[in-house]
Amino acid sequence: MAIELKMPALSPTMEEGTLAKWLKQEGDAIEPGDIIAEIETDKATMEFEAIDEGTLAKIMVEEGTENVAVGTVIAMIAGEDEDESDVSSPAATETAADVPGEGKDVGRSDEDGSITPEKPKSQPKADPEIPHGTNMASIPVREALRDAMAEEMRRDERVFVMGEEVAQYQGAYKVTQGLLDEFGPKRVIDTPITEYGFAGIGTGAAMGGLRPIVEFMTFNFAMQAIDHIINSAAKTNYMSGGQMRCPVVFRGPNGAASRVGAQHSQNYGPWYASVPGLIVIAPYDSSDAKGLLKAAIRSEDPVVFLENELLYGKSFELPELDDHVLPIGKARIMREGSDVTIVSYSIGVGFALEAAETLAGEGIEAEVIDLRTLRPLDKQAVLDSLAKTNRLIIAEEGWPTCSIASEVQAICMEEGFDHLDAPVLRVCNEDVPLPYAANLEKLALIDASRIVEAVKKVCYKD
Amino acid sequence: MAKKPRTKKAPAKGKASSKSQPVATPEDFVLHSLQEEHEKSPKFDASPEQLLHFYEQMLLIRRFEEKAGQLYGLGLIGGFCHLYIGQEAVAVGLQSALTEQLDSVITGYRDHGHMLAYGIDPKVIMAELTGRQAGISKGKGGSMHMFSTEHKFFGGHGIVGAQVALGGGLALAHQYNEDGGLCLAYFGDGAANQGQVYETFNMAALWNLPIVFVIENNGYAMGTAVTRSSAETEFHRRGTAFRIPGMDVNGMDVLEVRNAAEIAFKHVRDGKGPVLMELNTYRYRGHSMSDPAKYRTREEVQEKRDHHDPIDGLKKVLLESGKTEEEIKAIDKNIRKIVSEAADFAENSPEPEASELYTDVLVEEY
Numbered sequence: 001m002a003i004e005l006k007m008p009a010l011s012p013t014m015e016e017g018t019l020a021k022w023l024k025q026e027g028d029a030i031e032p033g034d035i036i037a038e039i040e041t042d043k044a045t046m047e048f049e050a051i052d053e054g055t056l057a058k059i060m061v062e063e064g065t066e067n068v069a070v071g072t073v074i075a076m077i078a079g080e081d082e083d084e085s086d087v088s089s090p091a092a093t094e095t096a097a098d099v100p101g102e103g104k105d106v107g108r109s110d111e112d113g114s115i116t117p118e119k120p121k122s123q124p125k126a127d128p129e130i131p132h133g134t135n136m137a138s139i140p141v142r143e144a145l146r147d148a149m150a151e152e153m154r155r156d157e158r159v160f161v162m163g164e165e166v167a168q169y170q171g172a173y174k175v176t177q178g179l180l181d182e183f184g185p186k187r188v189i190d191t192p193i194t195e196y197g198f199a200g201i202g203t204g205a206a207m208g209g210l211r212p213i214v215e216f217m218t219f220n221f222a223m224q225a226i227d228h229i230i231n232s233a234a235k236t237n238y239m240s241g242g243q244m245r246c247p248v249v250f251r252g253p254n255g256a257a258s259r260v261g262a263q264h265s266q267n268y269g270p271w272y273a274s275v276p277g278l279i280v281i282a283p284y285d286s287s288d289a290k291g292l293l294k295a296a297i298r299s300e301d302p303v304v305f306l307e308n309e310l311l312y313g314k315s316f317e318l319p320e321l322d323d324h325v326l327p328i329g330k331a332r333i334m335r336e337g338s339d340v341t342i343v344s345y346s347i348g349v350g351f352a353l354e355a356a357e358t359l360a361g362e363g364i365e366a367e368v369i370d371l372r373t374l375r376p377l378d379k380q381a382v383l384d385s386l387a388k389t390n391r392l393i394i395a396e397e398g399w400p401t402c403s404i405a406s407e408v409q410a411i412c413m414e415e416g417f418d419h420l421d422a423p424v425l426r427v428c429n430e431d432v433p434l435p436y437a438a439n440l441e442k443l444a445l446i447d448a449s450r451i452v453e454a455v456k457k458v459c460y461k462d
Numbered sequence: 463m464a465k466k467p468r469t470k471k472a473p474a475k476g477k478a479s480s481k482s483q484p485v486a487t488p489e490d491f492v493l494h495s496l497q498e499e500h501e502k503s504p505k506f507d508a509s510p511e512q513l514l515h516f517y518e519q520m521l522l523i524r525r526f527e528e529k530a531g532q533l534y535g536l537g538l539i540g541g542f543c544h545l546y547i548g549q550e551a552v553a554v555g556l557q558s559a560l561t562e563q564l565d566s567v568i569t570g571y572r573d574h575g576h577m578l579a580y581g582i583d584p585k586v587i588m589a590e591l592t593g594r595q596a597g598i599s600k601g602k603g604g605s606m607h608m609f610s611t612e613h614k615f616f617g618g619h620g621i622v623g624a625q626v627a628l629g630g631g632l633a634l635a636h637q638y639n640e641d642g643g644l645c646l647a648y649f650g651d652g653a654a655n656q657g658q659v660y661e662t663f664n665m666a667a668l669w670n671l672p673i674v675f676v677i678e679n680n681g682y683a684m685g686t687a688v689t690r691s692s693a694e695t696e697f698h699r700r701g702t703a704f705r706i707p708g709m710d711v712n713g714m715d716v717l718e719v720r721n722a723a724e725i726a727f728k729h730v731r732d733g734k735g736p737v738l739m740e741l742n743t744y745r746y747r748g749h750s751m752s753d754p755a756k757y758r759t760r761e762e763v764q765e766k767r768d769h770h771d772p773i774d775g776l777k778k779v780l781l782e783s784g785k786t787e788e789e790i791k792a793i794d795k796n797i798r799k800i801v802s803e804a805a806d807f808a809e810n811s812p813e814p815e816a817s818e819l820y821t822d823v824l825v826e827e828y
């Protein structure tokens with residue numbers, strides 16, 4: 001029987017890729033372990049290895065083809081005792097149907113938009129910080145972050161990057177791509193897997209007058225290092241009566257990725273945001289990623305900069321400015337509306353905007369606020385919007401208990417009570433460790449439909 | 463904490479005297495003695511049944527992992543999936559020397575092989591990889607987080623280095639309960655740089671815990687070669703500062719692994735405290751499925767496959783011992799069948815019930 005070779009998923013988030021090159025041709029014998037093709041994903045070029053033995057009977061997708069969906073049949077292999085000419089091609093280039101609830105994570109966002117938010121159809125409201133008429137370019141968040149670091153490293157000799165796989169490997173998630181080439185190994189430093197140690201070294205280097213950017217492969221691993229972030233970095237300035245500063249940036253992906261299970265999927269926003277002495281930033285789009293990372297690097301205070309892996313590959317408008325720096329501690333109105341306020345940050349903003357579109361179709365105009373900075377939190381922006389809409393919910397990709405959502409609720413109770421026409425509601429992940437199974441993971445995480453539901457509740461619509 | 467006073471150390475060692483003695487003192491000898499014993503005759507003298515069993519187990523791991531890679535490519539397995547291909551002799555050689563139902567094992571996220579080496583049903587492992595109710599963690603753990611308390615296999619841990627300290631705790635429990643068991647704690651060459659590893663070494667030696675630390679040195683931690691991450695790349699020496707004897711073992715030969723295991727386990731069971739084993743091995747595949755593998759050459763991988771493959775190596779031994787190609791082919795066929803049944807099972811069994819989302823968070827109700 002002929003074996004269908006399908007476009008493989010080569011990373012947890014890959015949905016499609018480019019078939020860069022065939023290394024075997026039709027008629028070639030294939031042994032398990034042979035590299036058959038090179039496939040480019042958004043992150044890297046990968047080798048596609050044969051598992052079965054046989055003959056490459058037919059190539060179905062030519063090299064150079066872009067956007068080949070995961071699961072597409074790309075070639076046929078004739079088995080051991082088979083004549084390759086007998087191999088009939090399957091009907092057209094069928095794409096693997098992604099059956100909901102079948103345990104597939106790939107291609108899922110195409111069908112339900114739950115893993116990464118749909119791009120809202122209308123452009124979000126322009127950031128008033130960006131001069132009117134500035135040229136915009138569409139850039140993925142990953143590159144915006146890289147450019148922020150590169151620009152600051154060019155500007156200030158004291159800035160350097162350290163972390164696991166940041167140099168030679170170009171970053172586990174390719175955020176530091178190209179930095180080693182430009183700045184060399186003195187300023188782009190690969191560390192061993194020793195988070196506690198290198199977070200301490202980074203913190204100490206900041207005390208010693210440098211401007212370290214410490215990358216955690218993900219913030220889950222910063223748990224090993226949290227002692228230095230909190231006890232060493234956050235409290236130094238205070239304990240020294242303002243003598244000793246600690247201008248370090250701890251950055252990396254935070255929150256749930258895709259199917260990586262409980263130990264690798266947590267939102268540490270509320271953890272760090274509870275600590276006096278820290279600045280905590282969690283951007284959503286490319287402009288904020290770049291503008292706020294540059295501000296973080298320049299800040300005299302220790303900054304925890306929380307990125308999101310699922311947003312790295314998403315492109316957003318980025319102003320083409322020589323020096324795009326945004327103010328820390330300022331929320332941003334992403335969409336104006338008069339009926340209800342949805343407060344969010346990081347990946348939640350995408351869900352909130354998506355929900356706002358849906359709600360608009362039903363006659364409810366939602367105002368969407370991106371907090372951007374979690375500490376210090378822009379209370380005024382929240383309260384101003386509440387005063388306008390009188391109803392508010394918070395959407396947070398994280399647990400509900402002791403969350404940023406709880407904090408915003410408290411602010412509304414303490415300082416916005418007179419403006420409230422309905423209770424403030426939290427839309428958060430389920431209060432459980434994140435499960436691995438595809439269906440359970442989906443149930444556990446927030447999405448736009450849950451936000452829509454909560455908004456209707458506070459608007460007393462059905 | 464320790465049941466009995468430590469006897470392995472000579473009383474107070476004067477700094478001056480140790481400086482003036484260039485030759486190894488008898489007390490230093492213990493740090494090398496296990497290795498010397500191993501080198502005297504490094505190959506385990508296996509019975510024909512044992513040889514066959516090792517072969518079947520290693521082949522099962524190989525084929526299982528190949529299938530897992532395939533299912534990942536089809537989107538049936540999500541997230542991270544770390545394959546054990548190339549390292550089969552380590553888990554099989556070591557675990558075959560354990561006392562079942564007594565000794566405990568703990569490892570990191572590259573854990574499929576260790577579970578298969580226990581003889582755990584490949585179906586429930588594969589079903590965990592596909593996130594199904596029938597999986598060994600009910601689909602809630604996934605590839606990196608699998609456990610079998612029935613076999614005293616304590617996971618399956620996603621945080622690099624965590625299993626070493628946890629292993630110390632398992633060993634403490636063995637000592638505390640006086641059950642005569644030991645803990646086998648596996649970790650990688652990359653994990654070997656985590657601070658908690660050395661904190662654990664110190665306590666394990668100080669308290670004479672029954673633990674065998676196993677560094678699976680496969681040459682790389684993700685994209686970082688050991689020479690780029692480690693000041694001391696002879697990992698077996700890293701226990702010296704804590705007076706833990708080290709062993710430097712060829713992890714590509716199941717008979718050598720098993721031989722070393724016998725020696726190490728005996729030392730621990732005799733109440734002489736922890737042993738550190740470095741198992742020199744190699745992973746053929748990428749770190750996880752999304753590894754572009756630009757940090758090493760194809761030739762390097764090919765050289766290992768062609769000349770050091772643990773399965774090919776044992777196949778030679780089997781042929782020399784009188785097994786025929788046909789007999790070996792039949793084994794392969796049978797294993798392929800087991801693996802494809804596991805894959806079918808994993809693909810076709812249902813996902814967890816939605817209500818499972820809220821179960822197992824806590825044990826009790828409050």
Ligand SMILES: Cc1ncc(C[n+]2csc(CCOP(=O)(O)OP(=O)(O)O)c2C)c(N)n1
Binds near residue numbers: 622
């Ligand atoms: C504390 C922590 N830091 C980083 C990671 C990400 N990570 C997962 S595996 C790995 C490499 C580990 O290499 P090694 O210990 O040699 O084991 P191998 O993968 O080779 O089996 C890294 C950096 C993690 N899971 N946990």
Ligand SMILES: [Mg+2]
Binds near residue numbers: 650651652
């Ligand atoms: Mg390794």
